Amino acid sequence: MRHDRSIELAPSVKPQFDYETLSALPEWYVIVARCGACGHEDELDRRAIGRRFGKNVKLVSLPMRLRCRPPCGNRVGNRLFLRKLGR
Numbered sequence: 001m002r003h004d005r006s007i008e009l010a011p012s013v014k015p016q017f018d019y020e021t022l023s024a025l026p027e028w029y030v031i032v033a034r035c036g037a038c039g040h041e042d043e044l045d046r047r048a049i050g051r052r053f054g055k056n057v058k059l060v061s062l063p064m065r066l067r068c069r070p071p072c073g074n075r076v077g078n079r080l081f082l083r084k085l086g087r
């Protein structure tokens with residue numbers, strides 16, 4: 001099932017969004033990662049990503065740098081979504 005307020009970030013297709021880097025992403029977007037193995041979804045902490053990878057990290061490069069939480073630990077096929085914050 002798709003979340004209609006989500007934008008998928010997929011490195012293999014032309015990005016459907018205008019925000020290439022973390023620093024360009026408006027604050028009202030939440031970055032959500034979904035594991036390709038177990039389907040676990042988690043919101044990412046933008047500030048933590050900024051500290052770890054730098055503010056200018058390309059968003060499409062994030063999925064392959066992420067790892068699912070234990071015991072899954074999967075790093076393959078993970079996907080990122082942008083979700084607009086509700087108010």
Ligand SMILES: [Zn+2]
Pocket residue numbers: 035036037038039040068069072073074
């Ligand atoms: Zn997983």
